[in-house]
Amino acid sequence: MRNIFHRLLLVRPNKPRNPVLKAVFSVLGLFFLFGVCVFAIFVGVFMLIASFLLKRLGKKAAASQSGGDVLDGEYTVVEKSPISLSR
Numbered sequence: 867m868r869n870i871f872h873r874l875l876l877v878r879p880n881k882p883r884n885p886v887l888k889a890v891f892s893v894l895g896l897f898f899l900f901g902v903c904v905f906a907i908f909v910g911v912f913m914l915i916a917s918f919l920l921k922r923l924g925k926k927a928a929a930s931q932s933g934g935d936v937l938d939g940e941y942t943v944v945e946k947s948p949i950s951l952s953r
Contacts, residue, residue, distance in 0.1 A: 882888055 882891065
């Protein structure tokens with residue numbers, strides 16, 4: 867059982883010794899990083915546009931339901947009681 871975990875978790879892959887392979891893998895890593903950043907920017911912009919559209923559509927539906935800007939409620943006045951200092 868220990869041998870399986872050792873193989874899966876503890877063994878690190880070796881870096882390539884060939885300088886050309888190092889350069890190729892470095893460039894591929896940079897392209898991958900750039901792609902993830904561009905993807906995240908597009909997802910963020912899409913989320914902003916979607917939230918803006920949902921707010922606009924929600925306001926039209928909510929405005930047609932309410933009759934005005936009237937709040938109805940019951941209020942109770944609470945009187946201020948003096949604080950006693952017992953020292």
